[in-house]
Amino acid sequence: MPHVIETHQLTKAYNHSLMAVDNLDITVESGEIFGLLGPNGAGKTTTISMLCTILKPTSGTATVNGYDLIKESHKVRQSIGIVFQDPSIDDRLTGRENLYMHANLYGVPASEQRDRIDRILKLVELDDRADDLLRTYSGGMRRRLELGRGLIHYPKVLFLDEPTVGLDPQTRDHIWRYIKELKEAHDITVVLTTHYMDEADRLSDRIAIMDHGKIVILDSPPNLKATLEGDVITVKANNIQYLQELVTKWLGLNKNHIVDNALEITVPSGKSVMPRIIELATQNNIYVESLILREPNLEDVFLHYTGRTIREDTTKERHGMAAAHRRAIK
């Protein structure tokens, strides 16, 4: 089996025109963490849903663990684990009961269930709370239980759809650690969707940047950043639009965008360009408040390839927060 996942022209269209996923061709290697990064509506969840056999593709094919998505969907389901974007645990059962239920649904032999469940509970550090009802768990604990649950039937691929949406920074950090640990301990392949740049950067071996149902670029995080060839200068000034015109026209720096009222310019060598930007601004009576030089991050990569920032779309964020809130008050 050469690749864990292979898709061929995988497509999902709604109402015959709206292409949620547009002729997708990707391969996921065995043992890697593969990140699908993109804004809300880019087609990440739709892609994962098709690979998990929840959604039927409009056209195209794919294999997961060597099984055909459509003809062998039952086998695909047996060989994958899924952690959904929204919570999907029963909060009137205890943590342990949720895991037993999963084990039974996935046909884990009865003789092995107890042992596996004990080990998973230790791994996600919930063994001391295992017999409490889920409704007494915090959002982060629930997420950990879901991560552990996805592994009980020893899947070969684990799908994580926005694993840390709506969680606080400290919990997110924890979850990231668990994902790495679980991956090592179980020797599995992980496919992850996220709209958090830092999450994709921290976790993924390779990242596919997705926008409008298509893969814009696919590479390892260092390589992606290297494609930008250089540094990023962030300028804050009082007349930012005018400054943008000026640097484009007189300095020939056309890799620039205005983000959050600041001008971000990608240049081959930042140090030599910075004095000239200040000079240009001063000559044209623009007051420069600050000037920052930094290495490019995935945010810049995304901006470069799609022409917009991923943060422009925060609906998903609010959605996630709402879900977390609902979890908390229930």
Added chain:
Amino acid sequence: MTELRALYTLWLREIKRFIRDRARVITSFVQPLLWLVIFAGGFGARLTIPGINYQQYLFPGIIGQTLLFTAMFMGISVIWDKEFGFMKEILVAPVSRFTIFIGKMFGDSTAALLQGVIVFVFGFILGIPFDPITLLAALPIMLLITLGLVSVGLIIASFIGSLENFGAIQTFINLPLFFLSGALFPVSGAGVPEWLKVASAFDPLTYGVDALRTVILGSAWPSLQPLYVNLGVVCIFDVVMIGIGTWAFSRMK
């Protein structure tokens, strides 16, 4: 084997959820008591049924009503599961939709049946004259009544997105089925309008309640239909509803 274990675990979950929902268990105790004590007390003073007192007449009807209301209400678990995401965990599991439907249906039916048995116990405590042994004969009939009705609740819930809509549909289905079934008054009695008699013949609960009366009241009750006809109708209703239910679950996403 795998499917059987999945079925068992789905069944067990419904039971656990039911038992842990104390508020629901307590409310379900109160309603039949209100009917059997207050309603039967007042209404029975006016209505005479040859050979038996009204409370005796009402008792099998209230068992049927409890089964109906509980069974239909059980559908709410599907909406709940959809709302809070657990349905996804079940639907992506490598388990057939038939198993998922049957597991949930049997779990909810068991819970509804438990409530029916509780009404039986109340009847005994209230001193309604009947032979407690008839419980053994009534149980299988109660189960048959429950299976089809739970299926209806699950089918409706599988099509509906929100709890509010589910409540509305309950009103349009529960009460007509209850009133038409002859649980409260004899639908075959003199002076009952013809249209009502016809409508009642299309109510599956009519046959269930009649079967229960036949078994619980014995010779004191002149059955509308022979027992085998009543049970036959209920069985056909069950099979059809289970079929539709499996279909409804297979199209759920």
